[in-house]
Amino acid sequence: MxxxxxxxxxxxxxxxxxxxxxxxxxxxxxxxxxxxxxxxxxxxGVSAPSGQLPTIGGTTINSRRRQLQASLFAVTYLRCRGQAAAEQASGISEASIYTIIAAHDVCRTLAGAENSLDITRCWVTARDLHIGTAKLLGCRACEVHFLVAEQSRFDRTCPICSLYRNYNEAPAVTGEAAGNAFAQSLQLPPEPMFQRWSGGLA
Incomplete structure (x- = not known):
């Protein structure tokens, strides 16, 4: 006890x-x-923020950049969850809250705090993945998985391709250009070594 x-x-x-x-x-x-x-x-040193949590997390995805941040977290969270030693079959469990924390911290390390979801939005995104109001789709153009959610203001199109078109006025992003577009949309310096990651988490 x-x-x-x-x-x-x-x-x-x-x-x-x-x-x-x-x-x-x-x-x-x-x-x-x-x-x-x-x-x-x-x-x-300040009071805790108040207010109700959104019943559907898609309402908090109010920009393509936010959708991209949520997509990065969702992919990272599902990879972490797949490697978790114990995970209950349904609902937000104590095992999965540690997975949420781990994925949140990985995203902050990869993209920086200012370019990542806060822990509350991470929790809401994980909840929506569990209950089925959010899911990952694969982009046929850039081959990146991205998050779509109920009541989101965006249709089921890739945020990376959308941001890439806005930045470069190109019809779509293909191949290795996805890595640089991803970095640019997160305001990271595009580098040749920023490649698509296909491995697991250590």
Whole structure:
């Protein structure tokens, strides 16, 4: 019992350190909301943000750049989940919240904090993947997987190809140009070594 309480408080601190919404932390860790709000203020020096979570995450994908960020997280999350030692069959489980944290951190390492989803949007995206209101599709032009979600403002077209056309006025992006377009859309310096990644996560 003591070890379980310690584990749940540690999970709560992991999430609050990443500025997760109190409602998410309470749901995942089971720590009282008052305790979480006090912990948030102590860690960040400000009150925890309030407001309801979106019932459908597609409503938060309000730009192609945001769609690209969500796609990067979704691909990373599913790869991490595939390698997780334990994963329950359905719903957001304690095992998967650690997978969400891991994928969130990988995205921040790859693209930078300013070009990645925050932990709350990561949680919402993972939730929507679980319940089927979001999924990944493959682009026939650039061969990249991208996220589509219910009630998104965009049709089921690739955000990389869309951003590439906006930047370069080209009909589509093909082959290795996808890597540079991906980097450019995230405001990263395009480099020849930024290639499509087909391996797993260490």
């Amino acid at each position: 003591i070890l379980e309480r310690h584990a749940r408080m540690r999970l709560a601190m992991e999430l609050i350190a990443r500025r997760a919404r109190v409602s998410i932390v309470h749901h995942e860790a089971g720590v009282p909301r008052d305790t979480l709000r006090a912990l948030y203020r102590e860690l960040h």
